[in-house]
Every structure is written in C-alpha cells, then in structure tokens.
Amino acid sequence: MDINIRKAVKHNISDNDKDQLEGTIVDAIKDGQEKMLPGLGVLFEIIWQESDDQQKQLMVDNLAKGV
Template identity: 65%
Template sequence: MDLNLRKAIYSNISNNDEQQLEATIVDAIQNGEEKMLPGLGVLFELIWKHSDDQEKKEMIQSLESGVKQL
C-alpha cells in the first residue's frame, strides 16, 4: 500500500478558503487528538516553506516562548 500522507492532506485542503483552514487548525488543536498531529505538521510545513526569514524568526521566537510556558 502506497500511502502518501502529505498528498492526502493536500488533497483534503486544496479547495479550502481561509476560514476553513483556520477551522481545521482550531478544531485539531481543541480536540487534542494525537491522530491530528501529522496533519498539523504538514500544515506547518506549508507555512514554513511559504514564509520569509523574518516570519520564520517570529515563529521560532513564538515557539520558544510557548515551550518555556509548558
């Protein structure tokens, strides 16, 4: 069986607008189900690839701040 998780996730969100994408992220985080983590990872990968250096730096700083609050 050839399962390409990225392609499946891309296919599931390819026609989503901003509101639908946000709802997907919020729902995945609020539900806290671990099965959603790979999908969030793929979404983050897309965000990262389409961010400039300043945006990446801000994300890393935000992540560091969040990790320190755990």
C-alpha cells in the first residue's frame, strides 16, 4: 500500500483555522505517540517552507537549545 503522508496530512488540516492547527500540534506532542511524528514532520516542513531566513535561524537556534 502506497500512502502519501504529506498529501494526507495536508488534506486533513486543509480546512482548519489557526486555533485548530495549534490544537493539532499541541495534542500530537502531548500525546507522545510515535505514530504522530510523521504528521508533525509534515507540519514542520510547511512551517519551514513558509518562513523567511530570520525565522528559520530562530528555529534552528531553538532546536540547538533543546537538544
């Protein structure tokens, strides 16, 4: 079975407002289930692609602090 995770995640959140998107992220992290990681990866990819260089550097700095 060939599943396009990016397409499925984008489809599942396509009609969500900002509060729903935040809830999706918070719930996925709070739940801590491994199966949520691919979806969070897709969300991060979208965030990264929509960010400017300064925002990307801030994300990398925050990531470095967290690891």
